[in-house]
Amino acid sequence: MTTDLQSNWYPIASSSDLPKRHVYQAQLLGREFAVWRADDGYVNVWENRCLHRGVRLSIGINNGTELRCQYHGWRYANRTAGCTYIPAHPADAPARTICNNTYPAQEAYGLVWAGELAVGELPAIDGFESATVLRPVPIMAPQKMVNQALLGYAWDDTCESAENSDGSVTITATDGSAVRVFVQPVDSNHSVARALYNRKVAGEERIALLKRHSWLMQELRDRTETQAARQETPAPYEPVIAKVSEDLVDIPAISVDGRKADLRVQVARKEMTADGIASLRLEAIKDQLPTFQPGAHIDVHLPNGLVRQYSVTNGPGETDHYTIGVKREPDSRGGSVAIHDTVGEGDVLAISAPRNNFPLRRDAVHTIFIAGGIGVTPLIAMARALNAQGLEFEFHYFVQSDDHVAFKRELSEFEGALNIHKGQSPKETGETLTEVLANPGYARHVYICGPGPMLEATRQIAADKGWADEAVHFEYFKNTTELDDSNSFEIDLARSAMTLTVPAGKSILDVLRENGINMSSSCEQGACGTCRCGVIEGDVIHQDVYLSDGEKAEGRSIMTCVSRAASNRLILDI
Amino acid sequence: MSCHDRILLDDWHAVADLEQLKSGAHLKTELFERVLKVSIQPNGMPAVTLCAEGRDLPVQVKYGFVWTSLGTPDRGIIDIPEALEADRYLVSGGSFPVKVSGLRVVENFLDMGHFPFVHTGWLGEEPHTEVAPYQVELTSDDEIIATECFFHQPVASPTADGGIEVEYKYRVYRPYIVALYKTNPLYPDRMDYIVLFIQPVGPESCVVHNMLCYIKEGMSEPDIRWFMQLIFAQDKPILENQIPRRLPLDPRAETPIRADKVAILYRRWLRDHDVNYGAIPAA
Ligand code: FES
Ligand SMILES: [Fe+2]
Numbered sequence: 001m002t003t004d005l006q007s008n009w010y011p012i013a014s015s016s017d018l019p020k021r022h023v024y025q026a027q028l029l030g031r032e033f034a035v036w037r038a039d040d041g042y043v044n045v046w047e048n049r050c051l052h053r054g055v056r057l058s059i060g061i062n063n064g065t066e067l068r069c070q071y072h073g074w075r076y077a078n079r080t081a082g083c084t085y086i087p088a089h090p091a092d093a094p095a096r097t098i099c100n101n102t103y104p105a106q107e108a109y110g111l112v113w114a115g116e117l118a119v120g121e122l123p124a125i126d127g128f129e130s131a132t133v134l135r136p137v138p139i140m141a142p143q144k145m146v147n148q149a150l151l152g153y154a155w156d157d158t159c160e161s162a163e164n165s166d167g168s169v170t171i172t173a174t175d176g177s178a179v180r181v182f183v184q185p186v187d188s189n190h191s192v193a194r195a196l197y198n199r200k201v202a203g204e205e206r207i208a209l210l211k212r213h214s215w216l217m218q219e220l221r222d223r224t225e226t227q228a229a230r231q232e233t234p235a236p237y238e239p240v241i242a243k244v245s246e247d248l249v250d251i252p253a254i255s256v257d258g259r260k261a262d263l264r265v266q267v268a269r270k271e272m273t274a275d276g277i278a279s280l281r282l283e284a285i286k287d288q289l290p291t292f293q294p295g296a297h298i299d300v301h302l303p304n305g306l307v308r309q310y311s312v313t314n315g316p317g318e319t320d321h322y323t324i325g326v327k328r329e330p331d332s333r334g335g336s337v338a339i340h341d342t343v344g345e346g347d348v349l350a351i352s353a354p355r356n357n358f359p360l361r362r363d364a365v366h367t368i369f370i371a372g373g374i375g376v377t378p379l380i381a382m383a384r385a386l387n388a389q390g391l392e393f394e395f396h397y398f399v400q401s402d403d404h405v406a407f408k409r410e411l412s413e414f415e416g417a418l419n420i421h422k423g424q425s426p427k428e429t430g431e432t433l434t435e436v437l438a439n440p441g442y443a444r445h446v447y448i449c450g451p452g453p454m455l456e457a458t459r460q461i462a463a464d465k466g467w468a469d470e471a472v473h474f475e476y477f478k479n480t481t482e483l484d485d486s487n488s489f490e491i492d493l494a495r496s497a498m499t500l501t502v503p504a505g506k507s508i509l510d511v512l513r514e515n516g517i518n519m520s521s522s523c524e525q526g527a528c529g530t531c532r533c534g535v536i537e538g539d540v541i542h543q544d545v546y547l548s549d550g551e552k553a554e555g556r557s558i559m560t561c562v563s564r565a566a567s568n569r570l571i572l573d574i
Numbered sequence: 575m576s577c578h579d580r581i582l583l584d585d586w587h588a589v590a591d592l593e594q595l596k597s598g599a600h601l602k603t604e605l606f607e608r609v610l611k612v613s614i615q616p617n618g619m620p621a622v623t624l625c626a627e628g629r630d631l632p633v634q635v636k637y638g639f640v641w642t643s644l645g646t647p648d649r650g651i652i653d654i655p656e657a658l659e660a661d662r663y664l665v666s667g668g669s670f671p672v673k674v675s676g677l678r679v680v681e682n683f684l685d686m687g688h689f690p691f692v693h694t695g696w697l698g699e700e701p702h703t704e705v706a707p708y709q710v711e712l713t714s715d716d717e718i719i720a721t722e723c724f725f726h727q728p729v730a731s732p733t734a735d736g737g738i739e740v741e742y743k744y745r746v747y748r749p750y751i752v753a754l755y756k757t758n759p760l761y762p763d764r765m766d767y768i769v770l771f772i773q774p775v776g777p778e779s780c781v782v783h784n785m786l787c788y789i790k791e792g793m794s795e796p797d798i799r800w801f802m803q804l805i806f807a808q809d810k811p812i813l814e815n816q817i818p819r820r821l822p823l824d825p826r827a828e829t830p831i832r833a834d835k836v837a838i839l840y841r842r843w844l845r846d847h848d849v850n851y852g853a854i855p856a857a
Contacts, residue, residue, distance in 0.1 A: 032817070048817070049817050051828065051829045052829050053681075053816065054822075054827075055812060055815055056815040056816075056817060059812075059815050070691060070812060070815075071692065071812050072685075072687045072688050073690070073691045073700075086831060087687070087690070087691075087703035088687040088705040088831060088832075088833040089831060090704050098829060241817075241827075243824070243826035243827065244826050244828065244829050245826075246826065362701055362703075363700075363701040363702055363703050363704050365701065443701070443702065
């Protein structure tokens with residue numbers, strides 16, 4: 001049931017209740033809020049309850065960009081309240097739908113305002129542009145009764161009071177001084193009177209002002225509480241806590257989402273960050289951008305109809321935009337050229353929500369990042385996340401020359417952990433990598449992203465040095481394998497009870513789609529992992545660069561866009 | 575709200591620590607919101623009286639605790655053979671009141687994922703936060719057992735290198751009784767264990783009685799007790815900040831992950847047994 005009460009704006013805290021890195025517990029109409037300010041100034045008003053096991057988030061930790069629950073350390077992002085990390089399963093990307101309830105909030109006049117269902121902007125409070133916030137006074141009485149009592153509030157004989165259309169009360173004296181009191185309905189029998197004085201005062205004068213009103217307000221409180229005690233206490237509000245989404249009821253599996261470009265963003269800034277590399281800052285046109293995790297990429301739909309994947313470079317908590325890096329590749333099919341030459345600031349692009357095929361574990365005692373060229377982008381986001389958590393890492397960046405170093409400002413955050421290797425030949429690169437990868441060990445992990453040959457070489461060196469498959473993580477941007485689609489075979493779909501034939505020249509993905517089966521995909525060249533599908537029976541010719549050698553040997557999944565059957569028949573788990 | 579769950583009313587519940595009772599002669603406590611008086615008779619045996627009716631309730635003494643029932647018990651107090659082994663300490667780790675449903679306490683006890691965050695430096699330590707897959711089953715005796723539960727535990731000793739993998743086993747005997755088994759460092763084939771006998775005081779409050787059963791070698795009684803109290807003091811503020819205080823049985827009330835496999839089965843088991851006291855029943 002929606003009531004008027006729920007659609008109003010109320011002050012729920014003073015700005016001074018939100019010092020740096022603090023989490024404040026507030027309450028409105030019986031509902032508890034966790035209120036916290038991120039380091040970028042944004043004020044978050046959330047349901048005071050972790051989605052996992054219901055622990056109050058107000059006892060959590062505000063690290064400036066994310067709020068961390070005290071119980072199992074789940075992390076929720078500034079603005080979106082989306083869960084970015086679940087420590088119990090460090091290798092998994094949390095399902096994107098794990099998102100806490102957020103409430104409309106605004107900070108103005110030295111107060112934090114919220115409403116369960118408030119819409120639009122907080123109406124202007126004329127005459128209080130430069131005001132002093134008086135001390136809030138909690139009163140154990142219903143909001144209406146407090147409002148009524150406020151009509152008699154006065155600090156001298158000339159005071160006159162009037163109720164405003166929003167329910168607040170303004171008291172004005174003939175010398176022009178005025179106080180406007182807003183009553184926050186904490187619960188049905190519990191209110192807080194929050195008042196503004198219409199002048200900015202400081203020092204002694206301020207202390208005197210605060211004292212005077214505290215004293216008057218306490219008198220009002222005592223009177224009102226006595227009156228309230230004579231009446232029957234109203235039943236407390238029973239706020240309904242929204243249920244978690246259906247798909248989270250069972251232990252969430254890897255989220256499958258289609259190739260949808262349902263977000264519209266504006267290019268807020270475009271600049272050259274290195275020779276041949278443009279950085280684009282994309283901002284939402286309306287609404288909040290969805291939560292990203294370090295390692296995630298977005299699909300960008302270009303004016304010329306092409307779709308390209310770009311990694312998000314943002315640090316934790318930077319949730320008001322996505323920044324991507326695009327390298328100009330003249331010989332490619334024209335995706336990057338289109339961005340470089342035709343997309344400008346102010347243009348609108350269609351993008352998908354971020355998808356994470358390259359999740360970052362945060363349970364390593366040491367993490368090594370190895371970036372080659374434009375492959376640096378997802379690793380920047382990852383290293384920034386570890387950096388924010390104070391986890392140890394080293395960052396190796398292979399480039400042709402200093403002019404090719406992209407995102408210098410972001411990289412400078414890594415200080416001593418950063419090693420830029422310039423102008424190395426493949427042989428020299430191999431030697432450097434041999435040194436870098438000299439020491440595998442317990443809870444040590446490597447993340448690699450770069451051009452195909454470098455990636456191959458790095459994986460090989462890591463294997464030679466004794467790194468376990470599970471400790472070496474990589475993301476291919478391109479599949480350079482020579483694809484063979486000359487054979488024909490049958491596929492049995494175990495869950496849909498269908499048998500289909502995949503002829504030469506067509507992919508499994510093509511055939512599925514022709515038969516009305518909705519399978520997500522993104523790169524369609526065996527690099528991104530989106531079209532992965534379980535294999536129940538049959539041998540696979542893997543032609544992708546996504547699965548690890550271990551996973552390929554196991555043969556339990558297949559990239560339906562490029563890989564095929566080695567046998568006559570495959571039974572797929574769809 | 576009073577208790578209507580037959581399975582709970584007809585069961586035995588620990589309501590006092592015998593040693594503690596002896597030192598104070600009698601105490602008042604609550605079970606399912608009914609006030610009880612627990613006292614020591616001249617013959618040294620404890621007695622339990624239901625205050626409102628002045629009626630005496632059935633009494634047993636077992637594992638160092640006084641047990642009673644508000645109904646007609648159709649089964650005995652749980653049997654724990656290891657508790658009777660001669661080379662073990664049988665220690666009461668204390669009785670702790672907590673303002674949360676006892677069912678939430680059980681779930682917390684079954685949970686390894688919180689070790690690095692709540693018991694930092696003792697039972698776990700960041701960044702080693704992974705909960706590896708483990709086995710869960712419902713036995714033919716209708717108990718829940720979780721096995722092969724491994725967790726990385728820091729070790730304070732200067733010779734230990736970066737911690738060890740500890741193996742746990744969990745067992746839910748009855749809705750309010752849960753045990754944990756942990757490998758003994760000296761005898762890899764034997765396990766120490768801790769049993770919680772949770773007294774449902776109200777739907778949103780309980781007293782956690784715990785029995786510690788440690789192999790004597792290498793352990794002192796006060797150390798064990800001190801350790802248990804430390805761990806419990808770390809859990810309490812978390813437990814008392816769970817909203818709602820009762821355990822929601824609706825699958826869509828909270829978000830489970832793979833690490834919560836045993837808790838998921840526990841909630842389902844409670845649903846199947848119609849245990850609603852201390853829970854919010856699924857709609
Ligand atoms: S309850 Fe918040 S992380 Fe588990
Ligand atoms: Fe605990």
